[in-house]
Amino acid sequence: MPRPRLRRRVRFNPTAKYFKPQGIPLRLLDEVELSLEEMEAIRLKDFVGLEQTEAAEKMKTSQSTFQRILAVARKKVADAFINGKAIRINEE
Numbered sequence: 250m251p252r253p254r255l256r257r258r259v260r261f262n263p264t265a266k267y268f269k270p271q272g273i274p275l276r277l278l279d280e281v282e283l284s285l286e287e288m289e290a291i292r293l294k295d296f297v298g299l300e301q302t303e304a305a306e307k308m309k310t311s312q313s314t315f316q317r318i319l320a321v322a323r324k325k326v327a328d329a330f331i332n333g334k335a336i337r338i339n340e341e
Contacts, residue, residue, distance in 0.1 A: 263288060269335035280335040287322035288338055294319055 263285075269275055286308070293304035305315035329336045 263338050266338050266340075267335055268329075270333050273333070275335055278333070278335040280337050281325045281329045282337050282339050283322060283325055284339050286318055287325070290315060290319040291322050291326070 267275065269278055289308060290304065293299050293307060294301065297304075299307070301315055301319070302312050305312045308315060308318075310318075326336065328334060
């Protein structure tokens with residue numbers, strides 16, 4: 250049985266739930282799903298500009314776990330940009 254997933258502290262509630270390329274209907278696009286914790290990792294590191302250790306403390310997780318969350322989030326965003334996919338933010 251896998252270990253239960255820990256809930257991370259997220260202090261960000263996005264007002265927009267979708268981002269997509271302009272001029273293409275959403276129904277025609279593939280989409281990438283970002284979790285709230287992935288959005289929080291990007292916000293703390295790339296937008297706020299915190300160091301990884303400080304951002305990990307704010308999310309109540311280890312620095313190595315924060316790094317993994319951030320790497321996955323950045324890969325998803327890059328996939329959406331390069332391949333013209335929509336980004337959906339999952340609030341669960």
